[in-house]
Amino acid sequence: MKNLPETRGTLTPNRPMADLSWLRVGGPAEVLFQPADLDDLQSFLQNLPADIPVFPIGVCSNLIIRDGGIRGVVVRMGRGFNGIEILDDTRVRVGCAALDAHVARKAAAAGIDLAFLRTIPGAIGGAVKMNAGCYGVYTADAFVSADAITRDGQRVTLTPDDMGFAYRSTNIPDGMIITSVVLQGIADDPETIEQKMTDALEKREKTQPTKERSCGSTFRNPAGFSSTGRADDTHDLKAWKVIDDAGMRGAMIGGAQMSPMHSNFLINKGGASAADLENLGEEVRKKVFQNSGIELVWEIMRVGEFANE
Structure with missing residues (x-):
């Protein structure tokens, strides 16, 4: 790729992405950019030709990178963007990575x-961009503000209104990169919070295939909200329930499988291609629609080019 700005960071052409992906699939990034710091990122974007697409990644935990790879510049946020600062009794400022x-x-x-x-x-x-959450609590519930850089290299501060938070989505424009976030929690005893986290981890171990290669929930719940974790939570319109009803628990294409343990988890059993994973997901959507008339919406992002494009 020509006309790339000078940078203090690292530019790697045709960088394979599979080893950076939790699902271990995906073709190469046309260029992978790892900025040295915030100033380096801003300068790079200000001087990058406007017709070159930009796609930011973190640890690719909610991403299927297609086998043909990603055109343009993939920006990987790493060191320099992973700080955690306690601001006061209830607020923290955290880097996007x-x-x-x-x-x-x-x-x-x-x-x-x-x-x-x-x-x-x-x-x-990624949690902010996708309004991630679990057991009825969402990132939006803790969000105070975010600092970001636009595609043309302008620094902006985003309020909750700017974010347009909805179930598993926001309206952050393509090419905009969140660099840090202020989150607000509730003041409590550290041991009480630790026990709460331990309980949640134990529950997750019992109900989800945590040892498998997956991106967590594959599809949004049709009900439009996450599980609450309460005993009286209804399961009628949970994604796993409509997948089960369509007979797709454990279904496989190549090395891709809908987990027998939790049927809304798409896993790479070994050797799956991105096409295997995406095709299985589409087959699940088709079977669910045929069975119940419900059109499942992907929660996992699929990006890049198909191998034959």
Whole structure:
């Protein structure tokens, strides 16, 4: 790729992406950019030709990267973007690359309850963009503000209104990169928060295939909200229930499988291609629609080009 700006960070052409993906699939990034710091990222975007697409990634925990790879510049946020700063009794400022679980633990040690983040795979940038949540608590519930850089290199601060939070979605424009977030939890005793997180992890171990390669929930719940975790929670319109009703628990294409343990988890049993995973997901959507008339919506993002494009 020509006309790339100078940078203090690292530019790698045709960088294979499979080893950066939790699902271990995907073709190469046309260019992978790892910025040295915030100033480096801003300068790069300001000087990058406007017709070159930009796609930010963290740890790719909610992403199927297609076998043909990703055109344009993939920006991987790493060191320099993973700080966690305790601001006061209830608020923390975290870099976009800070892992959700690390944020939960650091906040808990400071007596701030952000326990819902403990069981969510991935980094804060992705959690904000997708409004990640579990057991009825969402990132939107803790969100105060975010600093971001636009595609043309302008620094902006986003309020909750700017984010347009909805179930598993926001309206952040393509190419905009969240760099840090302020989150607010509830002040509580650190030991109480730790126990809450331990209980959530134990529940997750019993109900989800945590040892498998997966991106967590594959499809949004048709009911339009996450599981609450309460005993009286209805399961009629949960994604796993309509998948079960369509007979797709354990279904396989190549090395891809809908987990026998939790049928809304799409897993790479070994050797799956991105096409195997996406095709199985589409087959599940088709069978569910035929069986119940419900059109499942992907929760996992699928990005890049198909292998034959």
